[in-house]
Amino acid sequence: MALPKPRQYTGSITKKLQLTKTVFQFFIQNQQPNPLLFTPGQYATFIIDPQTRRQYTFCSAPNPSSFELIVDVSPMGVGSRYFLERKEGDRVEFLAPFGNFTLSENPLKKVFVATGTGIAPFRSMLLNGKEISNCSLYWGLRYEDDVYWDQEFQTLAGQYTGFQYFLVLSKPSQNWQGLTGHITEHVLKNPSFIPTHVGTSAGEGENLQNSEFYLCGNNAMITEMKNRLSAKNVRNERIKIDLFY
Numbered sequence: 682m683a684l685p686k687p688r689q690y691t692g693s694i695t696k697k698l699q700l701t702k703t704v705f706q707f708f709i710q711n712q713q714p715n716p717l718l719f720t721p722g723q724y725a726t727f728i729i730d731p732q733t734r735r736q737y738t739f740c741s742a743p744n745p746s747s748f749e750l751i752v753d754v755s756p757m758g759v760g761s762r763y764f765l766e767r768k769e770g771d772r773v774e775f776l777a778p779f780g781n782f783t784l785s786e787n788p789l790k791k792v793f794v795a796t797g798t799g800i801a802p803f804r805s806m807l808l809n810g811k812e813i814s815n816c817s818l819y820w821g822l823r824y825e826d827d828v829y830w831d832q833e834f835q836t837l838a839g840q841y842t843g844f845q846y847f848l849v850l851s852k853p854s855q856n857w858q859g860l861t862g863h864i865t866e867h868v869l870k871n872p873s874f875i876p877t878h879v880g881t882s883a884g885e886g887e888n889l890q891n892s893e894f895y896l897c898g899n900n901a902m903i904t905e906m907k908n909r910l911s912a913k914n915v916r917n918e919r920i921k922i923d924l925f926y
């Protein structure tokens with residue numbers, strides 16, 4: 682399916698929500714031109730100043746007149762400072778839609794692996810509802826204080842039996858009861874890859890080959906995950922990547 686060509690848009694920030702110490706969620710009303718058509722997984726390029734642009738991925742389900750973004754301002758470069766200073770009612774200029782980190786139309790199980798704000802494209806895909814009955818989401822964050830949207834994903838996992846959700850913290854406090862460590866370790870450990878022949882590498886292999894992996898976030902996670910998947914003979918064309926930094 683051909684994706685729409687990018688155009689320049691003006692939007693207005695209708696709500697700015699602080700999710701954690703450094704992550705903000707923006708609700709943006711698209712003003713001109715209408716409608717804005719995007720496919721989950723795509724992003725917008727914001728015009729910070731005439732010489733500077735930064736990319737942010739849509740984290741809401743497609744809607745012609747409004748969308749949501751999450752911005753982690755911890756890098757504190759021009760993009761972070763721009764969004765930190767933006768307030769409700771401000772206008773923003775951006776070009777959209779861009780990118781081909783979109784869901785393939787095939788019966789393969791979709792495995793989403795995200796670090797940090799790399800969760801954005803997967804939330805858009807999940808809220809759009811297309812593949813939610815045959816997918817797993819693995820989300821890696823550092824501390825308990827970094828967590829947001831956990832309840833939302835847990836609710837979805839409760840509603841859709843084919844959707845599994847795993848939150849993994851790499852630096853939790855001693856009180857943390859959930860999964861810990863690097864997210865990449867957990868993806869291949871999960872029982873969803875050994876459902877029929879528990880403990881046999883054949884069962885694991887068979888299920889891995891029926892899956893398609895979508896990786897989004899930082900370079901270290903993506904490189905490590907790719908290496909682990911390659912070691913299990915998952916072909917490159919079954920691994921889609923969206924590198925944020």
Ligand SMILES: Cc1cc2nc3c(=O)[nH]c(=O)nc-3n(C[C@H](O)[C@H](O)[C@H](O)COP(=O)(O)OP(=O)(O)OC[C@H]3O[C@@H](n4cnc5c(N)ncnc54)[C@H](O)[C@@H]3O)c2cc1C
Nearest residue numbers: 736737738751752753756757758759760761798801925926
């Ligand atoms: C296709 C695409 C989609 C993106 N979508 C999002 C999104 O939805 N939400 C979002 O928050 N960011 C997203 N990013 C990253 C974003 O475009 C900027 O790179 C980020 O906001 C930093 O911009 P800056 O001007 O503040 O810092 P810069 O001065 O550009 O960068 C400073 C340093 O911080 C590093 N860096 C960038 N992001 C992070 C981070 N999150 N944590 C730690 N270090 C980082 C950069 O590699 C660089 O070394 C996306 C990037 C790409 C390429």
